[in-house]
Amino acid sequence: MDARQTGRRPRLAVWKFASCDGCQLTLLDCEDELLSIAAEMEIAYFLEASSAPGPGPYDLSLVEGSITTPEDAERIRHVRRVSRRLVTIGACATAGGIQALRDFADVREFTSVVYARPEYIATLERSTPISANVPVDFELRGCPIDKRQLLEVITAFLADRRPVVPGHSVCVECKARGNVCVLVAHGTPCLGPVTQAGCGALCPAYNRGCYGCFGPAETTNSGALNAKLRALGMSDPDLVRVYRTFNATEEPFRRASEEAEGDA
């Protein structure tokens, strides 16, 4: 039964699939808010933080990581069944993560590079986002996610409204922050024009081009950006690599990398 009808605290669960733990750590990094979150919600299942996992169902499940093994493909279905709302957190869960680079290679060859006895390794050919496996209520992007956006997701859940997370590009945040445009002013290659906001335009603030860790923005024009990046001296293999990092299988990034690959 729904927590709102019974008056009990809503129950929170945090799940991990193939990932680095960075996104769930973001919750523990809310040092100022952690204890008030724990007052509002019962942290019922969070293996990284508690040795007493409570049984389901859960009102809100945060899911980190991608699906890369047959067992995990089963487990995520179970998670969906016991979760009223399921929110994926981070590039692994929303896009397959860095481990999705296997999608562009032969996973058996990958396995034999790392393991002397690859026959013991049970792994899928692809690293898929959670939404490719089960229905998802909301996706929060970033590698890692942004702490403020995570708090917005939790607050919105508690207020029973949809989280307010902008879909525009990093460029908009750069302007808001008053950053100098590294692309125009310094000629530094930057994925800001095609990357979703959320980080606060972090890289340009540190004199660095965006490398796309929040994945593609709502509307992107990678053709125009690629022309500009080529003019700055980037080769086609450089372009392929720049789109193939933590969100490589997101459609706009995949298309952009395949375009560059076609030209290479």
Added chain:
Amino acid sequence: MTHKTIRLGGLSRVEGEGALLVRARDGVVTDLQLKIYEPPRFFEALLRGRSYEEPPDITARICGICPVAYQMSACQAIESAFGVEVTGPLRDLRLLLYYGEWIESHALHIFLLHAPDFLGYESGVAMAADHRDHLERGLALKKAGNELVATLGGRAIHPVNVRVGGFYRVPRPRELAPLAEGLRRAREHALDTVRWVAGFDFPDIEHDYRFLALRHPGEYAILSGSPAVSDGTAFPVTDWPAHVVEEQVPRSTALHARLDGTGGYLTGALARYALNSERLSPLARSAAREAGLGPICRNPFRSIVVRAVEVVHACDEALRIIEGYTEPDVPAVPVDPVAGVGHGASEAPRGTLYHRYRVDEAGLIAEADIVPPTAQNQVRIEMDLRALIEPHLDLPQAELAALCERAVRNHDPCISCSAHFLELRLDAR
């Protein structure tokens, strides 16, 4: 014949998920396996063909709890392939960033993961009900570490400001100055933490550990140094592959490291302290003395005290660097890729982390090898468990399970950080 199989499901409060299988017959442990449910992510394979500039960002994603460790080992390995050395204020800034990660990671382990074991709580948050002041102190410490990483690196997890050769942008002295205030408070918190954890009730257990840690002539090694072993062996980082070999154990399918032919050595806080305690800052040394640590600590449960002492040291050293900081002329030393092999090692909060790269003439990675601390410690953790379990086989299952979990957590196994731990599959025979 008594036959007892203990199964812990998900092993909680270690970053990542693992499980432990124990089989005992007639009071003797006949089989013990620490199972790790970490699906392989194939970093060493996917790094091939990437630019020499990318390993710091890519390998950071092996572990969200110690990304700086990955970035530092990666940068230094690649710099060594190119004959580049980062020195002076740029090296100081790297140290500062790394101290931030140590403070953050150790505070997380001490307060949210390890202390609840001693006080009988299931989690740090549950502990807050009766020990709110302690937990708040821990969170304040953790925040101070995170702020250091975020100021230098842009954010606390997967910092964006690290590159081969140095940084993209170095901080102005006035950006660092405000951190000093917070660090001085953090240092007080750290000293209180040493006193607090030193008073815990420790099981009376010591192991005859073979320790491995980096040593540095002028520092309590964290950023760089040469591997040293408690039996007196020492070797340069470039000789690592000749000494440490990772094997995929058929029985368990995990990768286990052997040091000069034998498994079961220990890296991490206890090892660093045993090999380098005389290089701790004077304040950290006196805190260790007051806590009754002695020159070597062989009780794994006491590692919580050693970590607390390391936090004092990290705060102390970070303050020293901030106070003496002059802005470097350039944010990074110039790097010209040449074909070659480079080795790099640093002390991640949970132990020595080694990277090796072979770079081709185009500056692309041809081969990568990463040896994380937990892969090195796994055999030793299993030995700890075996010794702990055998005399306690009569304990009720739940109690024994809890004790085993504690023994694993003693070594702060960042299971995600073991890039290639994997799920166990038993041969059905």
